[in-house]
Amino acid sequence: MSPKHDATLKERTTRWMQERYPLDKVTGFAEKKQVPLYHGTIWYYFGGVTLFLFLIQVVTGILLLFYYRTGADQAYESVRFLMTEVQFGWLIRSIHSWSANLMVFAAFVHMFSVYFTRAYRKPREFTWVTGMLLLLLALAFGFSGYLLPWNQLAFFATKVGTDIVGVVPVAGDFMLNLLRGGPNVTGATLSRFFGFHIALFPGIFTIILAVHLLFVQVQGMSHPLGAEEQAPDKTMPFFPNFVLRDLLLWLIVLNVLALLAVFFPWELGQKADPFTSAPAGIRPEWYFMFMFQTLKFLPAHILALEGEVVGVAGFGIAGLLWILVPFLDRKSEKGRKSRKLTYIGLVIVIYIIVMTIIGYVLS
Amino acid sequence: MRENTDQSSRRKALNWLLGGGVVAWLGAILYPVVRYLQPPEMPEAVVSSVKAGTVDEVPVDSGKIFKFGNQPGILIHTPDDQWRAFNAVCTHLGCIVQYRDDLDQIWCACHNGHYDLQGRNISGPPPRPLEEYDVNLQGNDIYVSKT
Numbered sequence: 414m415s416p417k418h419d420a421t422l423k424e425r426t427t428r429w430m431q432e433r434y435p436l437d438k439v440t441g442f443a444e445k446k447q448v449p450l451y452h453g454t455i456w457y458y459f460g461g462v463t464l465f466l467f468l469i470q471v472v473t474g475i476l477l478l479f480y481y482r483t484g485a486d487q488a489y490e491s492v493r494f495l496m497t498e499v500q501f502g503w504l505i506r507s508i509h510s511w512s513a514n515l516m517v518f519a520a521f522v523h524m525f526s527v528y529f530t531r532a533y534r535k536p537r538e539f540t541w542v543t544g545m546l547l548l549l550l551a552l553a554f555g556f557s558g559y560l561l562p563w564n565q566l567a568f569f570a571t572k573v574g575t576d577i578v579g580v581v582p583v584a585g586d587f588m589l590n591l592l593r594g595g596p597n598v599t600g601a602t603l604s605r606f607f608g609f610h611i612a613l614f615p616g617i618f619t620i621i622l623a624v625h626l627l628f629v630q631v632q633g634m635s636h637p638l639g640a641e642e643q644a645p646d647k648t649m650p651f652f653p654n655f656v657l658r659d660l661l662l663w664l665i666v667l668n669v670l671a672l673l674a675v676f677f678p679w680e681l682g683q684k685a686d687p688f689t690s691a692p693a694g695i696r697p698e699w700y701f702m703f704m705f706q707t708l709k710f711l712p713a714h715i716l717a718l719e720g721e722v723v724g725v726a727g728f729g730i731a732g733l734l735w736i737l738v739p740f741l742d743r744k745s746e747k748g749r750k751s752r753k754l755t756y757i758g759l760v761i762v763i764y765i766i767v768m769t770i771i772g773y774v775l776s
Numbered sequence: 777m778r779e780n781t782d783q784s785s786r787r788k789a790l791n792w793l794l795g796g797g798v799v800a801w802l803g804a805i806l807y808p809v810v811r812y813l814q815p816p817e818m819p820e821a822v823v824s825s826v827k828a829g830t831v832d833e834v835p836v837d838s839g840k841i842f843k844f845g846n847q848p849g850i851l852i853h854t855p856d857d858q859w860r861a862f863n864a865v866c867t868h869l870g871c872i873v874q875y876r877d878d879l880d881q882i883w884c885a886c887h888n889g890h891y892d893l894q895g896r897n898i899s900g901p902p903p904r905p906l907e908e909y910d911v912n913l914q915g916n917d918i919y920v921s922k923t
Contacts (some may be wrong), residue, residue: 569871573886576870587814594815597846601815688841688848690864690874691885708869709887711901719903721869 442630446651449636456526457634457655458662459519465663466516467622469670470554473509474611481561483607485600488563489684496681507674513555515670517700520548528738528758531745532635538739540632543625545736550618555698557610563603568685570697571606572598573705580725599687638750696772703768704728706775820846825921828861832916839875839882842920848872849909849920854893855880859913861920862895862906873906882906 420428430436448457480499482491495502524544527533533541560571575598579589594601649655683692697705704724711720734741744751823845834840839852841864850864852875862882864872871886881898882891889900896905912919 569886572871573869591813688843690841691871693885695885713901713903720901
């Protein structure tokens with residue numbers, strides 16, 4: 414027999430592909446890639462966890478689409494049908510909701526770990542910026558998805574959230590109309606949010622995610638400040654060592670997710686009614702809580718301005734500075750850690766935690 | 777030399793034409809899209825008066841949300857047996873307010889805003905008072921109209 418016939422199916426497939434596409438370049442890259450080992454290596458995993466939870470969102474989101482119907486007179490009923498009649502419908506929805514929350518949490522952990530280790534410094538400024546855009550999109554995903562079941566809680570959260578957009582000077586009214594599809598939160602708003610949530614945001618998110626991951630692959634993992642980029646003391650091969658560890662963690666996350674979804678299933682609540690009072694205990698998703706609580710504490714007027722205008726402007730400016738932090742931090746580029754930035758980061762983390770707790774305890 | 781300047785000015789003109797063309801082309805695409813995204817104004821019958829409910833429905837020291845055109849209104853039967861009506865949209869961030877019989881106040885659950893029974897913002901974040909409506913009783917029916 415000629416050696417050609419000895420080749421296994423796998424070998425023949427590989428050869429067939431190799432004749433057409435430069436597969437060896439990809440495998441060569443994966444083989445050579447090394448992950449630096451430090452005591453902070455644990456933080457390298459949170460980006461991957463966020464990615465995994467995003468993939469779960471895509472899958473469960475598509476499954477939900479098979480039953481969900483949009484429109485003020487159908488949305489709530491279709492979700493109730495999904496949860497009470499469809500086999501495992503409650504589970505799919507519960508996983509989608511829980512995974513969304515865990516994804517935002519993982520993204521926050523990822524972001525703060527990058528901030529405190531200064532991993533955003535040169536040459537990774539745009540990895541930080543694309544990451545921040547992804548986080549903002551994740552929040553937009555959460556905000557738009559929250560309304561889709563058309564329940565009371567979501568209705569008022571959307572009323573408040575979009576009203577905040579209306580506070581923006583000059584373009585406020587235009588953007589409010591754009592978001593709501595009219596002056597009030599109605600079925601038109603629901604249609605738009607549905608479009609944002611299942612088409613517009615996923616499209617943009619996927620593109621930015623691809624760029625973000627490409628940057629990470631091209632530049633490799635960052636090293637702690639002061640450590641030599643070229644020759645770190647210890648490394649671990651990306652494949653298979655790091656990938657297997659990644660997969661193990663994904664498996665753990667999947668189990669945690671399943672436990673949460675089964676034992677704490679997501680509630681549906683009351684159907685939205687545009688002509689009832691906002692119920693006591695109204696609140697947004699936890700990741701908006703610190704801003705929501707801040708708006709509660711602000712007085713009606715600060716100097717000549719309305720309180721909420723000051724609050725919204727404050728958060729807007731703080732967010733912008735946060736996105737630009739790789740360009741503002743001059744010290745880390747030279748291998749030194751700015752104490753000031755560490756303190757600012759700590760104050761922000763503490764502020765978010767304290768305001769979130771107050772928000773839940775007071776309501 | 778002359779030929780050169782001729783060429784460069786011709787190139788400049790062409791660049792301007794090309795750039796202008798691209799801008800005009802983008803504008804021609806974006807304009808209809810932006811206009812499309814702005815919902816059309818719905819012609820609405822102007823409501824100046826509405827039946828908000830009946831006297832039996834709203835006992836002393838309670839309130840009721842009613843529909844005033846496309847806006848929610850709140851009708852209040854005060855502890856001293858007076859009738860008041862306001863626009864129920866909180867002046868802070870647009871939630872719908874409610875009557876609190878334990879405080880004898882109008883209250884917004886969203887950001888803990890308080891109004892007195894004249895609709896004045898007395899504590900919390902609301903920046904302005906609620907718009908007040910006129911209340912008229914005709915037998916058992918309660919009519920509310922814009923002042």
